[in-house]
Amino acid sequence: MTLLRIENLKLEIAGIPILRDIDLAVEAGKIVGIIGESGSGKSMTALSVMQLLPGAATVSGSIKLDGNELIGQSERTLNAIRGRDIGMVFQEPMTALNPLMTIGDQVAETLRLRGVSKAEAEARADETLTRVGLPKERFPRTRYPHELSGGQRQRVVIAMAIALKPRLLIADEPTTALDVTTQARIVDLLKRLVSEDGMGMIFITHDLGLVAGLADDIAIMRRGEIVESGETRHVFATLSHPYSRALLEASSHQPARNPPEPAANTVLSVQDVVRDYPLARKSLFAPRQAFRAVNGVSLSIARGENVGLVGESGCGKSTLARAILGLEPVQGGAIVIDGSVVDREKGPDFATRRKIQAVFQDPYASFNPRHRVGRLVSEPFHLLGNAAPHGPERDRRVVKALEEVGLAAADADKYIHEFSGGQRQRIAIARALIIEPALIVLDEAVSALDVSIRAQILDLLADLSDRLQLSYLFISHDLTVVRSITDRVLVMRAGEIVESGETEAVFSNPQHPYTQALIAATPRLAGATA
């Protein structure tokens, strides 16, 4: 019998239709993947199953768990079902855990709420945490969430969700906030739990590659509708809906590149750079220890060359980027930008800074919300001092930069909140372009974007690089993206470069075990579609 059957589900919030005619079935022991971009309604579908919708929502249709209708049930009945019959895993493990409670208590709490005695709840919490790969010997129950890594925290969240052995598990982007190698381990864990307990699982994600290797069935959502669904292999083989094809195209998008002849001159050269962070003294008279975030890193980028820097969170790649941008002092080595040596303490002077600009990850935090786009984009003119263009010349340059990234001249008068995430990232690129730098540091610049938007931004970046002979230092944890846009790649781990070389060579024939592990952990579409 079907574990969960959703039929004709419609959802409106304050009169705005959010979901239309959703039909979905989950069998026990099977994994159903829901894929979609932001705003497609995938999380709302999950919340409908949990009946955890906002107050202004009106639902119609039918959601049956084991033949019992969930819609219209009293809050009391639903509370009994949530947790016991349906468990949920959220995206951000840090906010899903109470920072003031030990991990053992948090898992035991879900059991205690069902009237399990204290001793038994603790015993079962231990057992559950061991099942999710946190054995008691190595992870005492008295640990707090902040003492664990992101992946370990997500294991605790999963333990909370499965403690009561629910029949259905809903995982909403459970690995999006995690590194690829951690993601691979969490996905393996979820798979194992599903087969051991015979649970049904709904796995919500934006990552086609991930779901291709995991789910038995998939449903592709767009604007509150399921555009295509069925058995994973079958769906990937046919891809009958144009949106599915577009999504697949975007996920494995390779921007067309036509770089000009590489010039001989070096834009950036980094030699044996060291960045130490002082740590707190252990005792009053103990010498200060330091944490070495970047340890003797060397790299060089030629004019017009795109270099990728990959590594997992905490490997020091962003610290290196900040050091190159002159935002942080370095304790050793030398940074040479376009021939001029940068002062270790004070950072580059204005003339040198002009040659290097940056685009950051979060399109929603990168702009001062109080200023208009024209002013935001022209901010780097500050580096020109008195020579900065003003009046009509300034406006002309702003318009040129905006048009360069595919925006209109009129956008200069708008505020930043009037733009979508993808448009904001275009504006960020325009801001970097406006003083015609030689090198742009892109720190996870496309990581926060949906795949279709990401493909457009990658095309734009490739085009700009070709036309303007721009160099990029492209920092990312996403190997697929780095592979698509860079000429050379550097793999960074624990503050050091462990492997470097031509992008294709490194990806097709990785030498260092860490690079091999990274590539092996990256979800691939090719295997699923073949």
Added chain:
Amino acid sequence: MTDAIATRGSMRRAALASPSFVAGAIVTVLFVGMAVLSFIWTPYDYAAQDIPNKLKGLTAAHWFGTDQYGRDVFSQILVGSRTSITVAFVAVTVGVGIGVPLGLWAAARNGSLLDEIIMRANDLIFAFPALLIAILITAVFGPGAVNAVIAIGIFNIPVFARLTRGAALSLWPRDFVLAARVAGKGKAEISVEHILPNILNTLVVQVTIQFSLGILAEAALAYVGLGAQPPTPSWGKMLADSQTLVSLAPHLAIIPGLAIVFTVLGLNLLGDGLRDIFDPQLRRSRR
């Protein structure tokens, strides 16, 4: 050019759409108008005694009645508003003028010795009850409106310094500050251009709160006899004087009391409205 006009237009629309701003502005303008009016016209001389007509209720001749010396209460309220508003205004200006730059400076140099010195000095002022220090200052330098201003103003400094520093600290790690640093901007420029505009709404609300607290503090100082000296009237002093006569002529307490309540209420409403108007995101959602 079109730029500026568009801004002003949308600001005006937002202002008129905000009921708390409209109500707050009306009340505030009314009280400031009263203070200004008192310079050119009052129905009677506020200090003129008229013993035969003492303790009159609300009559056509004396709108707000008369006090125990037969002085016209309406005239006193008008003239008293001058003292209250001036003291509060100057005190808030002192607080903002010194506290906000100190807070911005401390936040820009977070973790440095300078930050420690500024914030510990603030803690020191905070450690004393405001009224106690005010009494101390007026006891040393003698009572009077000017000393009241200084006393209340000093207490506004740490309020604004702490608020500014806290709000600024949460903005410093943001990417747009990073972008400004990539553009070569220094700490002072970033503080003024990027940090200050983004904490303005918090500050505006605090300004109106401190303004109303200033009026109350002036009233409290006057009440214990350390504010404006006779015969200069102030609302607080009128309250204090009416104390013994409450059962005989309750209007003597009620009228200055209501004046304080309405001014404070109006200012708080104005602050709420201003906060909404200054925020371009809220402005758009109204449009």
